[in-house]
Amino acid sequence: MTDDLRDEVHAAARRARVAANDLVLATRERKDAALLEMAAALRTRAPEVLDANAKDIEAGRAAGLAEGLIDRLTLTEARIGGVARGLETVAGLPDPIGEVLRGSTLPNGLELRQVRVPMGVVGMVYEARPNVTVDAAGLALKSGNAALLRGSSSAEHSNTALVAILRDALEAVGLPADAVQLLPCHDRASVTHLITARGLVDLVIPRGGAGLIDAVVRQATVPTIETGVGNVHVYVDASADLDMAQRIVLNSKTRRTSVCNAAESLLVHEAVADEFLPRIITALRQADVTIHGDERFAQDPRVVPATDEDWDTEYLSLDLAARVVESLDQAVEHIAEHGSGHTEAIVTDDVRAARTFTARVDAAAVMVNASTAFTDGAEFGMGAEIGISTQKLHARGPMGLAELTSSKWVAWGEGHVRATS
Amino acid sequence: MTDDLRDEVHAAARRARVAANDLVLATRERKDAALLEMAAALRTRAPEVLDANAKDIEAGRAAGLAEGLIDRLTLTEARIGGVARGLETVAGLPDPIGEVLRGSTLPNGLELRQVRVPMGVVGMVYEARPNVTVDAAGLALKSGNAALLRGSSSAEHSNTALVAILRDALEAVGLPADAVQLLPCHDRASVTHLITARGLVDLVIPRGGAGLIDAVVRQATVPTIETGVGNVHVYVDASADLDMAQRIVLNSKTRRTSVCNAAESLLVHEAVADEFLPRIITALRQADVTIHGDERFAQDPRVVPATDEDWDTEYLSLDLAARVVESLDQAVEHIAEHGSGHTEAIVTDDVRAARTFTARVDAAAVMVNASTAFTDGAEFGMGAEIGISTQKLHARGPMGLAELTSSKWVAWGEGHVRATS
The missing domain is CATH 3.40.309.10 (Aldehyde Dehydrogenase; Chain A, domain 2)
Incomplete structure (x- = not known):
């Protein structure tokens, strides 16, 4: 069973890699079109989402979830509208991909640039709130990354409905549906498989309590970013x-x-x-x-x-x-x-x-x-936030689109070879 | 025994943390003075280093080290001069610390800046070449970090002599000697203790073959940067x-x-x-x-x-x-x-x-x-290089001073409070 789950997570990661190879070439126009299509579809298909959400709430009540958790789990037409507006905001942000971070013509004439590129395949592990599913998918898409979403089992119906809508929107604009995938959420082991899928997954961001984040950081062989523990x-x-x-x-x-x-x-x-x-x-x-x-x-x-x-x-x-x-x-x-x-x-x-x-x-x-x-991405003018990093490597503080990217050095020459020193 | 070694590594890391707290406040003037003092002392005390190096070479020959390794291990007056010039080059580079990466006055008047700061305590794990000891210490110092150096046992005498000189130079300009420390090198376990000293060490950079790097990345709970495997x-x-x-x-x-x-x-x-x-x-x-x-x-x-x-x-x-x-x-x-x-x-x-x-x-x-x-830090105009990162998180390609830093958001207000939304 565990091996089946591992195979399932790894297969999703491989599909995500193929999708990421397409996303790396996607223009801002195409990505923004997808974000706007997602927002529109969330509004028109809100009843689907609310039906699914009602099942989660019912199951949560039956399982005796605390009212605070039930509240975080609950979607309303207004909350869905807020999530859709979030996607529209992200569509309006500049595309981080292709930004030239540094560049110069070297003394030998080689034209050198350091360019922002997507991370590739980004995993997110998070808790009950289903709005995170949409926020994370939107930020990952805009920054050219395929997203593997591992939400809470208590939000499974809601997340499944949301991700179906997001995937349809991707296909509607000619982008691969596998750029957004939901991972199995019933077994803790799916988190373990995600954070040890070295070579298949480029980055995992855990969002949750200190226990989750500590476990992820200790077990992970995939790079991770610690978020959100604030004393x-x-x-x-x-x-x-x-x-x-x-x-x-x-x-x-x-x-x-x-x-x-x-x-x-x-x-x-x-x-x-x-x-x-x-x-x-x-x-x-x-x-x-x-x-x-x-x-x-x-x-x-x-x-x-x-x-x-x-x-x-x-x-x-x-x-x-x-x-x-x-x-x-x-x-x-x-x-x-x-x-x-x-x-x-x-x-x-x-x-x-x-x-x-x-x-x-x-x-x-x-x-x-x-x-x-x-200390908040929106307050800091980032337009959107995927979490707040408390580590020093790569990203520190509120993480927006730029923090979901890597870079690549590109040099153009005309037959340049290096002298033997 | 193993617990003793662990205690020894952790104690060194704690002393490094105290030193790092001083370095974070050190001006560029002070750091550059230390680098120039180190370079001068390496030249005047070259005989000490050559004596120590001769012991390593003798032991290496006795142990049947390959000639290629003996060559990498060997220091000469000319090579020591080259290493000293490297420190002088680093002294001439701009100080990365304090650089404002982004900044603006927010709509509410809060003055916000993202400022480059040191990582803190940086570990380096590397192989036979003793010049790496000095290069790494110099780059770490300039970027405001305390360095924990874990070199090869085959270079133990050379590294011990070099680090003694570097530490004396630090003290001569009023900086803490513990900003540069050599870790025990006879037991592989000292690497394990370094890369699992979570909370004590901020970053470890392994430099060596694929085996070392893979082992470090898999075992580490401290953030690491993969370097230098090039297919x-x-x-x-x-x-x-x-x-x-x-x-x-x-x-x-x-x-x-x-x-x-x-x-x-x-x-x-x-x-x-x-x-x-x-x-x-x-x-x-x-x-x-x-x-x-x-x-x-x-x-x-x-x-x-x-x-x-x-x-x-x-x-x-x-x-x-x-x-x-x-x-x-x-x-x-x-x-x-x-x-x-x-x-x-x-x-x-x-x-x-x-x-x-x-x-x-x-x-x-x-x-x-x-x-x-x-693909080389010097060719790319970085002035110095601590390795070439092949990972996507934090640093990619040649790593210079900037890649040894983190950042911090600093906001100045006049009693600003955030509205309840």
């Missing part, structure tokens, strides 16, 4: 404007608690602790935030004493770890020890402190006097 | 200028056979086979090249019949696989099946053929009417 800190410096600090802490923590750019820890310089702690505790409690504080914070009865685990916890809920630090250095060290390299913020009016913090903190994004919520 | 093809198209084709084939095959950009296979379009085969066989035989040919080539008694393995062999010697193909398509398919994604060349006077070949061939470098020998 995010806000540091309130000695020189902070405390009104500003309060706004930024509240926005970073409470705007949306379930996203990876939400703050999970608050660090406060001891010089402003007396003044800042009472007011931020009050404001956070009013916003229903549970504060897990160090000794200093926990002197306030409204604060729960923190345990060692709190400093490393990505709550994704209305909880916040909070600590008073002696110095900027101690804040930087705390972040180096506990941060996940996603987003870190400082609130300060001191230029030197801001420069030190931005230079020394090692994260995908560092905010000075701004909410951590801004 | 390189030259394709002579129907419209090729055959004089040019002969020059390019000979240069690509015979300029230096031991390097990864040397051609290993020749593909000839059948339309020019009658005219081209006799002359290229004569020219290659005059250059002492053994031709492993398909049926068509092997009609000539000077050609050895090829076996299936020949198409996948990186000879690194005066051997060349050779095949007649029916079409450009067949050439592209042959390369897709057997190429290693390093360098592929077409000789043609047909613009359409050249465009098709450059678009469809998936390799780090594609040459039109030029020798494959040009």
Whole structure:
């Protein structure tokens, strides 16, 4: 059985490779036509998708899925419209493929260019939300890649309906349907087969919790990009404007608690602790935030004493770890020890402190006097986002179309040979 | 014992991390001063290095190392001078760190920049040549990274002497000596401990044969970059200028056979086979090249019949696989099946053929009417090279300073918070 599954995943990858060989030659016109056709078809065939989605929801309820998961799983006509508009936005973005990254005529006359090219076959592993299926397929297509989508079994009917529509749209404009394929989702082993299909798959992006991402990175022989684990800190410096600090802490923590750019820890310089702690505790409690504080914070009865685990916890809920630090250095060290390299913020009016913090903190994004919520592809002007990389290789921070590409050096000569040195 | 070795590698990685935290703040002035100090010290302390090198050579001879390996292992005053000049060249290159890759003021006024930053701790695994020790340390330092060097045990005395000099030079200019460390080299397990030191090491670059690279990529949990395996093809198209084709084939095959950009296979379009085969066989035989040919080539008694393995062999010697193909398509398919994604060349006077070949061939470098020998960091104007990547993620083709860096998004605001959507 396992070998059958492996063969099935590998066969899909081989079909994807053939499709990728066509996509590499596809013009922007053709790819955009496919994206617009996909968007139109999603709207006209929304009833199919909603029928399929109803089956998933029914099965989810029967299986006792939490209401939060049911909500993430649920599609509506409005949500399908949003997903279709996403595809139209991607169609409007410049084509990353063919962009000349560097280039010059060498002293010997050789004309050298480094050109952006597709990765080839890109795998995505993700959880319940069926909109990711369409977003990922659209971004992969625009960047010239064939997509192997491994969604959650709880969204199987929805994903199957969506992918059927996307594949029809590809064929309608003369592109290969196998540029978008759904992988079997009932067995964890299909993920293993995908991430070990070395030579068949060029890149796998896991989107999900720390457990999924860790498992993928440890087992993978295919290149992977870690995404979306955010143990995010806000540091309130000695020189902070405390009104500003309060706004930024509240926005970073409470705007949306379930996203990876939400703050999970608050660090406060001891010089402003007396003044800042009472007011931020009050404001956070009013916003229903549970504060897990160090000794200093926990002197306030409204604060729960923190345990060692709190400093490393990505709550994704209305909880916040909070600590008073002696110095900027101690804040930087705390972040180096506990941060996940996603987003870190400082609130300060001191230029030197801001420069030190931005230079020394090692994260995908560092905010000075701004909410951590801004780490987002759309906010950064990328037009679309396939995830937020927390690794340093290849892509760091929000990943848009460019991050789904590789490059190739192309040299044109007229019989150039290299001297023997 | 193995656990001791693991502890030793991890301890070195932790010291490297501390050093990397200093390097991230080091100015270009300081780093260049260290590079120039290293170069000067290598020249004045050359006798120490030569003494140590003599021990390695003696041990190598006693162990029966092949003369080719002894040659690669051997240092002379002239070679040490060459290595020192390499460091001076790196000192003269622009500092990649701090380069703004993208940046804009967002509609909300947030000032956003994507800035180049060091990777952090970079491991190098390589073979006998002790000059790699200095080259790698110099490039790592200039790009703000701490280097963990795992050389060959056959070069242990030489590497130890070289690293002592490099570390003294670092301290002389006030940088941490632990920015350059030599790892234990007597046990293969030290490589395993390096490539699984997840969270301690940011990147490992293996330089060596296909076996080493494959083992590293399969075992590693730390990000790695595959380098330097080149099954390189030259394709002579129907419209090729055959004089040019002969020059390019000979240069690509015979300029230096031991390097990864040397051609290993020749593909000839059948339309020019009658005219081209006799002359290229004569020219290659005059250059002492053994031709492993398909049926068509092997009609000539000077050609050895090829076996299936020949198409996948990186000879690194005066051997060349050779095949007649029916079409450009067949050439592209042959390369897709057997190429290693390093360098592929077409000789043609047909613009359409050249465009098709450059678009469809998936390799780090594609040459039109030029020798494959040009795939090289120095030739490409990078000033220095740490290896040639044959993977698509992060770096592809010759890797210079920029390829040893990551990036970080930095945003400056004045209390910016994100609207709840």
